Amino acid sequence: MDAHYPPELIVDLQAKAKEFRREILKMITTAGSGHPGGSLSVIDILTALYFHVLRHDPKNPAWPDRDRLFLSKGHASAAIYVCLAYAGYFPKEWLASFRKLGSPLQGHTHLPLAGIEMEGGSLGQGLSVANGSALAARLDGKNHRIFCVMGDGEIDEGAVWEASMAAAHFKLDSVTAILDANTAQQTGYTKDVMNSEPKADKWKAFGWTVYEIDGHNFEQLLWALEPERVVTGKPTFIVARTMKGKGVSFMEGVIDFHGKALTQEELKRALEELA
Amino acid sequence: MPEMIATRDAYGKALLQLGRENPNIVVLDADLSNSTKTELFGKEFPNRFFNVGIAEQNLLATASGLAKEGKIAFASSFACFMSRGWEHARMTIALANRNVKVVTTHSGITVGEDGASAQMNEDIAIWRALPNMTVIVPADAVETEKAVRAAAALEGPVYIRLGRAKVPVVLDAGYDFQIGRAKVMREGTDVAIIACGLMVAHSLEAAKLLEERGISAAVINMATVKPLDVETLVQWAEKTGAIVTAEEHSIIGGLGGAVAESLAENLPTPMERVGVEDCFGESGTPDELLQKYGLTPVHVAEAAEEVLTRKTA
Numbered sequence: 001m002d003a004h005y006p007p008e009l010i011v012d013l014q015a016k017a018k019e020f021r022r023e024i025l026k027m028i029t030t031a032g033s034g035h036p037g038g039s040l041s042v043i044d045i046l047t048a049l050y051f052h053v054l055r056h057d058p059k060n061p062a063w064p065d066r067d068r069l070f071l072s073k074g075h076a077s078a079a080i081y082v083c084l085a086y087a088g089y090f091p092k093e094w095l096a097s098f099r100k101l102g103s104p105l106q107g108h109t110h111l112p113l114a115g116i117e118m119e120g121g122s123l124g125q126g127l128s129v130a131n132g133s134a135l136a137a138r139l140d141g142k143n144h145r146i147f148c149v150m151g152d153g154e155i156d157e158g159a160v161w162e163a164s165m166a167a168a169h170f171k172l173d174s175v176t177a178i179l180d181a182n183t184a185q186q187t188g189y190t191k192d193v194m195n196s197e198p199k200a201d202k203w204k205a206f207g208w209t210v211y212e213i214d215g216h217n218f219e220q221l222l223w224a225l226e227p228e229r230v231v232t233g234k235p236t237f238i239v240a241r242t243m244k245g246k247g248v249s250f251m252e253g254v255i256d257f258h259g260k261a262l263t264q265e266e267l268k269r270a271l272e273e274l275a
Numbered sequence: 276m277p278e279m280i281a282t283r284d285a286y287g288k289a290l291l292q293l294g295r296e297n298p299n300i301v302v303l304d305a306d307l308s309n310s311t312k313t314e315l316f317g318k319e320f321p322n323r324f325f326n327v328g329i330a331e332q333n334l335l336a337t338a339s340g341l342a343k344e345g346k347i348a349f350a351s352s353f354a355c356f357m358s359r360g361w362e363h364a365r366m367t368i369a370l371a372n373r374n375v376k377v378v379t380t381h382s383g384i385t386v387g388e389d390g391a392s393a394q395m396n397e398d399i400a401i402w403r404a405l406p407n408m409t410v411i412v413p414a415d416a417v418e419t420e421k422a423v424r425a426a427a428a429l430e431g432p433v434y435i436r437l438g439r440a441k442v443p444v445v446l447d448a449g450y451d452f453q454i455g456r457a458k459v460m461r462e463g464t465d466v467a468i469i470a471c472g473l474m475v476a477h478s479l480e481a482a483k484l485l486e487e488r489g490i491s492a493a494v495i496n497m498a499t500v501k502p503l504d505v506e507t508l509v510q511w512a513e514k515t516g517a518i519v520t521a522e523e524h525s526i527i528g529g530l531g532g533a534v535a536e537s538l539a540e541n542l543p544t545p546m547e548r549v550g551v552e553d554c555f556g557e558s559g560t561p562d563e564l565l566q567k568y569g570l571t572p573v574h575v576a577e578a579a580e581e582v583l584t585r586k587t588a
Contacts, residue, residue: 119370125332128363131340132338132348133341133343135337135340162333163337165330
């Protein structure tokens with residue numbers, strides 16, 4: 001791929017993502033529960049989307065012509081909340097209330113929080129909802145983009161494949177799905193629990209234009225997310241190869257951090273690494 | 276002889292007419308549109324009609340996506356198959372509080388020869404358990420048309436349950452249907468039969484049989500199972516002192532369940548449930564099955580006589 005982005009842009013996005021990793025881990029430890037591993041694997045993808053790719057207006061979350069982002073892997077709520085807060089959708093002070101009674105930052109993404117497009121927490125539903133949103137956009141003559149972020153455990157769900165077939169069948173070229181392929185799910189590595197390789201081949205066979213990238217490389221992320229990558233009449237699928245717990249040495253590739261908060265001691269060590 | 280019209284035919288026509296009136300109506304189906312009759316809409320408005328193939332989870336969540344963007348989305352399939360997508364509906368329609376109308380056809384045992392797999396007797400139970408979900412079981416073609424319109428006018432999730440077979444028309448064209456308001460079909464003093472769907476017609480026949488035996492039975496059409504018209508229910512429980520519920524559904528969790536819940540809390544009253552008795556159906560003609568599974572007017576009348584024996588002074 002031929003990617004030429006200003007170095008300052010890349011450095012800026014990397015710095016943001018690093019800060020966001022700190023915030024994600026802090027808020028999950030404060031809450032005492034959450035999904036840090038899968039939040040760290042997806043945060044570069046979300047940073048690229050919210051801080052470069054998406055046409056959106058944080059002060060006008062209901063702007064009809066905005067690009068939509070459906071976080072189908074809704075347990076990465078900490079990651080999307082940090083992006084939304086830093087983008088200006090709601091105050092950063094809210095992040096400390098994550099998962100607390102009465103907080104708008106529910107354990108899994110919940111409407112009508114500004115910037116959130118779907119109820120998260122049950123895997124395999126986001127792509128269908130995204131397709132419906134795309135069908136409506138077509139009826140209304142709109143040409144905003146629709147993004148859907150999924151996990152590689154999530155694609156075990158049959159409903160994902162229903163939606164995959166439908167997106168191609170209905171020629172939803174406004175839809176771009178990104179797979180946070182961090183190789184792990186709750187009880188083990190995806191290759192051991194339910195092998196879904198070859199992922200790119202499958203999505204190509206289902207009629208999508210497919211790109212396979214390093215999901216922690218911003219140049220590759222920005223390149224794959226460019227509108228130029230879309231082939232008319234076909235939805236776009238990006239297999240973003242990532243690592244669960246990316247950014248913290250003792251978390252990388254560790255299954256246990258799927259759904260377990262860092263202890264205060266672990267948080268301290270993680271923040272030192274992310275300084 | 277009353278006119279016999281299938282509620283799904285009334286649905287197909289009502290949906291088409293709604294589609295002509297309102298460009299925001301969209302319809303989704305899962306490869307059954309020639310049975311559910313959404314095809315009428317689909318033929319006239321092909322760009323607003325989405326057949327997703329045999330994929331009910333995708334059907335419901337896609338409907339949610341369309342409703343999210345301001346459409347009024349009708350999603351149809353058979354009652355049994357739609358239930359496969361219940362959890363998708365739980366999340367993307369009920370929890371998200373989307374303007375989706377889930378309209379199923381082929382509910383209950385009168386599906387007939389297709390047999391047990393197709394005879395859904397559990398759907399009222401599971402759909403009424405969802406918060407934000409309005410549940411309507413129209414008695415006939417007239418009520419179906421009005422319920423479909425009322426559902427489209429209501430902001431939020433609705434589940435409407437229709438059948439396969441032709442059923443008697445029991446309501447007048449000018450009837451003022453309101454979501455959440457029961458209709459007194461027949462007054463009576465000894466027992467009140469609370470019915471929905473096809474069983475409204477059967478309960479009216481039962482009331483005639485009971486009259487011959489000197490028993491005065493009221494018949495209440497409780498078309499909206501959720502929210503239940505508790506006021507009317509309690510009023511007639513008080514007037515008569517004995518209740519029968521009648522539905523083309525399991526005696527567990529449907530109209531009978533809803534009525535029992537409200538009566539027990541408000542005015543405990545002897546009650547008898549007419550319905551499928553916690554079992555699966557089988558192949559047969561609709562009439563054979565109604566007979567075998569205890570849903571005929573004779574069965575309703577027997578239930579009324581039974582509950583009268585438990586009536587306290």
